[in-house]
Amino acid sequence: DFVAAASHDLKNPINVIGGYAQMLGDAVYGPMSGEQAEITGRIHEQASMLERQVEQLTDLSRMEAGGFRVEPxxxxxxxxxxxxxxxxxxxxxxxxxxxxxxxxxxxxxxxxxxxxxxxxxxxxxxxxxxxxxxxxxxxxxxxxxxxxxxxxxxxxxxxxxxxxxxxxxxxxxxxxxxxx
Known part of the structure; x- marks a missing residue:
């Protein structure tokens, strides 16, 4: 299924972006100015948001195929x-x-x-x-x-x-x- 394949292919770059933003925020590569830290935080937040949207797309694809399970x-x-x-x-x-x-x-x-x-x-x-x-x-x-x-x-x-x-x-x- 195209949606499942596209979702899978998008997850890796999103995780890399989020991971590097997290490492920058944790000062792994050295200290940052306040403005740099704020921008890095926004990058991390947006990567997380994009990751959630890809997960929602995957869930929608599963729903349409009858394979979506709710796990309360x-x-x-x-x-x-x-x-x-x-x-x-x-x-x-x-x-x-x-x-x-x-x-x-x-x-x-x-x-x-x-x-x-x-x-x-x-x-x-x-x-x-x-x-x-x-x-x-x-x-x-x-x-x-x-x-x-x-x-x-x-x-x-x-x-x-x-x-x-x-x-x-x-x-x-x-x-x-x-x-x-």
Whole structure:
């Protein structure tokens, strides 16, 4: 399958870029200025993002072929929220967007979910879009709490331009994107 082969071929150069950026960031090749360290950090973040996108492409290919498996397991909610917050903090600072996490009382401490494939991808996409469409000086809030029946509730709020009313019926259509 073309997608599987292309994904495989992309992983090695992405890992090399990310690995060298990590080594530069760890000062393996000597000290860097603050600006160099910041740029190196961004390279590493973008390589990680590209790696996740290639993994998503591979998962999509598996879904279409009927070979995708969800592997749920117990995960700490604080761990999920902390990892997500750390992942997006640099982007928020870079874009001049206030990023807050609203931890409401009553949220379960653990959930059973495929954290890597489902939760991080979905949450990453929601937050990625929130940051993409929020202007400098705006705000993105990740809300974590519980529904009335005690289930985990995760909400992303932002001051971005929102989704036009005419696009709402199509946001879950395959390959649909609201125009930039």
């Amino acid at each position: 397991g117990p995960v700490g909610v604080a761990e999920i929220v902390g990892r997500t917050e750390r992942s997006f903090r640099a982007l928020a600072d870079q874009r001049g967007i206030r990023f807050a996490v609203d931890r409401r009382a009553g949220a379960p401490s653990r959930v059973v979910v495929d954290a890597d494939r489902i939760l991080h991808e979905v949450l990453g996409n929601l937050l990625g879009n929130a940051f993409k469409f929020t202007d400098t000086g705006g705000e993105v809030v990740l809300g974590v709490g519980a529904t009335e029946d005690g289930a985990l509730e995760i909400v992303v709020r932002d001051t971005g331009r929102g989704i036009p009313a005419e696009a709402l019926p199509h946001i879950f259509d395959r390959y649909f994107q609201v125009g930039d």
